[in-house]
Amino acid sequence: MKFQIPIGPQHPALKEPISLRMTVEGEVIRDADLRLGYNHRGIEKLAEERTYLQNIYLTERICGICSHSHTTCFVQGVEALLEVVAPRRGQFLRYLVAELERVHSHLLWLGVAGHEAGFDSFFMYTWRDREVVMDILEMISGNRVHYAINTLGGVRRDIDEALRTKILDSLGILRARTDYYFKLGANEPSFVGRLAGVGRLSKEDALALCAVGPTARASGVAHDVRRDDPYGIYGEIPFEVCTADSCDVLGRTVVRIKELGQSYNIIEYLLRNLPDGPVAVKAPRRAKPGEVVSRDEAPRGENIHYIKANGSDKPERLKVRAPTLANYAATLARLKNGFIADIPLIFAAIDPCICCAERTVELIDGRSGRPTVVRWSDLRRRAARRAGRVSKKRNVECPL
Amino acid sequence: MSALKTLLYVFVYPGLVFMFVYSTFCEWFDRKVYARLQNRMGPTHTGRWGLLQPVADFFKLMAKEDIVPEKADKTMFTLLPIFGLAVVATAMLLLPVWHFNPAAGGFNSFSGDIIVLLYLLSLPTIIFFLAAWSSTNVFSTVGGTRVLTMFFGYEVPLFLAVLSPALLAGSWRLAEIARFFQAKPVLLLVNLPGFIVAVICVQAKLERTPFDIPHAETEIVGGTFTEFSGKKLAFFRLMTDVEMVVSSGLLATVFLGGFPGGLVLGFLQFIVKTLFVIFLLSLLRAATSRIRVDQVVSFAWGYLAPLAVVQLFFVILLKGFVL
Amino acid sequence: MLKRLVRWSRIKSPWILHLNSGACNACDIEVIAALTPRFDVERLGVLLKATPRHADVLVCSGPVTRQMKDRIIRIYEQTPDPKFVVAVGACAMSGCVYRGAYNIMGGIDQVIPVDVYVPGCPARPDAIIDGVVKLLGKL
Amino acid sequence: MRIAGFVPELLRHLFKKPATVDYPFRKLEVPKDFRGTPFLHPETCIVCRACERDCPAEAIEIVEVNAAEKRFKMTIHNDRCVHCAQCVDSCPTDAMEMDDKFEISAFSRWDLKEEWEYVRAVVKPKPAAPAPQAAPAAPVSPSPVKPSESET
Amino acid sequence: MNDLERIERIKAVLGERAAEITNPSPQRIFLTVPARTLVPALEQLKTELGYRHLSTISGVDLGDVFEILYHFGYDGGNLNIRTRIPKADPRLPSICAVIPGAVLYERELQDMFGIIVEAIPDGRRLVLPDDWPDGNYPLRKDWKHVRAAEKIPGGKS
Ligand code: SF4
Ligand code: SF4
Ligand code: SF4
């Protein structure tokens, strides 16, 4: 007997609208379908009508969590098309902001994960500490979220000595807090039990389904664009690619926390070795016909922009693929032949903000069309039960 | 005179007026403590220190449009909130405060009132369930089922936990239990495990984290109350607050030695002791993450109930051999 | 007297429902950030509610995408009176950088009436609080 | 469940000052380069329309009121502006500037539109091209009428 | 392994199928493969040379033809496989059999360009709204969007 399950976006409290439809047979999902479009704005078409300069601000607004990674990716590509190279100080600042953004994004993710688990105090504490990063970013760029710091040929603002020391000081606080959360996470068995063994994505699957970012890294796939395809100055920065072998949600959490530490190191390195000089060079407005593929490592994984120029001051084509979409593909295919009970947890694992995945699931009987309602919560309960069994069987060790 | 006293009892203290004032105060206290534990300020600008916040919430809701969903069972939907409030108000009257005189009988103090009180405290759960059921919203329905599932988890341990002090005191009357422990305060320590069990059960009864499963907003929106708005929601909120006061009052009576000392001192004792219990509840709320329904049941039966039973046995042995 | 009481309570206890109709996430994050310790809107009696039935103020962010239009209207209708709508961010006011995109209907006010517009991209949490406070001041 | 792990931290904060800034009663300070609201110095605007061209959000609109008098009207649509300060960077004569106001919420979108009506300014080109963007938010182009960045 | 070696290897493996292969900038290789032989070519590249991480698929409307680019990431750079199909008959073989992760990108192509991806395992609409009129493909160059007039409530105060 086959059912159809649409998930969302009827949920009145949803944050960002997406929808999932699944066909299930008993407990097993036979087919999963993702329905985007609730948040589709048509940015790619719009980009063809805007100049390169305007497009920086447009790509920034693809997403408000990793806004900087999109502009970085875009600007890198356009700089290649325009044949300009950003000065070294400009590049240092650009990637400084990128790493700060990674910190803010991972802290945000931790908080939301806590909130999703009903652990509001944890959420409040991580978000309080996130404000430290937000303040730094605001001081550097003049805005809390859309930093608008990238421009063609460099960055728009410089930092002074006072700010430099201030950031270095703040790093101490952040490091201490991150260590604390690390310990708290490791010591809270209910939290660990909830995450371990859930949403398994084997290394083979992660590779076959082109997963990116922490999702892939938690499956032991050491993909990191910063190292694989070094852009900007990443070739000269020492850092480690953090991976975990547990292939589950817990692994993804661990990878994220470890990456926080790496980011602090990178930030420190960048600030200590900040070269002197200008932060930007002048860039022409028109690009010669040509095409470029630009990639960068956003907090959630590989981000790729394909830009084709036609000689005017507007791109002929801008193709954007944000990391979450790449992971949706992996997740969707994984859902097939998986258990209904696993849906929420799998989603929780790839997604930056889990709140949106909180929808009702409606089971529609394939034959009679009469909807039998299965609730998200039920699914989650089943999921957890299954997870408990699985983890007991495999005796999952906490890698923390 | 006694008629006047009864009237005062019913309407002023601990009756309706006090009930309203104190339960809103307790909600404020709870919210404030919770916020402070999270390094926030909590309600601040509604009245002094935000004291009037729950009152404002109440009146705001009273003045709001009241939507009855089309599919809902209209009578049930409308009556349940009022009925619920009436139940907890009655329960409130059973708390042995004010004219604290164990010798005198009266409508509010009789042998077995502890059982009646516990029974009255179970009713809200049923009312929540019915409310959820009658609103026919999917989220509410889940909420309702969860309410019932949890009910079977925590109710028995709570009964067992409250039973042991009663056994120790050898009475089924709240006032006498309290008096017994006032006479022998050392014996209160004996009941410590029971107290812990009872606090956890009350937390579950009040559906607060980690037991806020029936209205886990990240999972099922507003849960039980998804469809309730306006007055009905206001009543339900007030009802939960009163339930909190009554439960903490009950715990304070049986585990913390009641509220002796006549009008003024007794009143102070009442406030201090209930606030202490509420503080514990808030701390519990802040320190935990939500658990799942099946975990509630297994936790209750796996840990709470055995602990309560052990406590009970211990009390029986104690009573048999030592006293 | 009663009127004043009601008015006072309304000012003191605005419960919000957050509605994203296709925003870039930044405004949403800032709305959530307003709940966290730094800004803590609970000081002012603001609680984030999960269902429109409990809400007084709809805090909308993001331009209205074609797909979300009907849903926004439905949520607006589910909210009991008196209800207010706060449009947070340039998107919710006018569509900002997405103006002219084929899947965008424009700001929230193209679909439901808006009471207060909070500019910013994203609006800072304090700006959002300021918007809500201004709205309350108008009551 | 080891609840106790978190309790000391919680209790510690009970007696600490909350991290909250009591916002509407105590303002938060914005950093010195905060990007607030753009505004125009009409006396230096030469109507080169560079700001209008570069604005990503169609927030700047310049219309000619009277061609003979060279009167122009600029509208900044604050309901569209994304506060990116690109107009400030683009303006060759520094006629555009950002202030640090961000609490500009209004009850009507019309109240968010700011207008200036002015006669086109004639400004001498600045003597030397400043080192491009050495200073934050420095004007990008040295030439007043035709930003040289436009064609290369 | 540097770019040149990679190119040599690709040439060796694909032989005839590699119609054109360029290396416009370091870490970027562009390879043109005819649409007919796309799937076997990808298969070979995957099994023999290990190009298995598909980043995304881009479509470009070049007037009479659609150009489709498959962006593959590898350790140290990026391989972009280009293929062209006529706009009059926009048919493209699905590569999901080789790269299972490609399905969302292929669905996006269908939505946005009206390309018919043959044998796609799941061809439902992905990004466009439910009430989107059929036959409108936003990313085609000849498709223009007419803005609806914006009405600002209230008058000037
Ligand atoms: S990035 Fe994709 S989903 Fe987002 S607007 Fe562009 S086409 Fe739509
Ligand atoms: S992955 Fe996408 S949605 Fe998520 S933060 Fe990055 S750009 Fe935004
Ligand atoms: S997970 Fe985050 S990005 Fe995804 S829909 Fe939810 S809120 Fe939006």
Ligand code: SF4
């Ligand atoms: S995470 Fe949950 S509670 Fe928080 S805003 Fe999202 S839906 Fe609401």
Ligand code: SF4
């Ligand atoms: S106003 Fe700006 S920050 Fe807010 S949703 Fe729109 S683009 Fe994002």
Ligand code: SF4
């Ligand atoms: S700040 Fe940006 S959006 Fe606003 S007017 Fe200037 S260029 Fe336009």
Ligand code: SF4
């Ligand atoms: S760029 Fe400056 S000078 Fe030119 S029109 Fe704008 S404000 Fe005037």
Ligand code: SF4
């Ligand atoms: S170059 Fe001339 S036409 Fe072009 S924007 Fe500048 S002033 Fe206008």
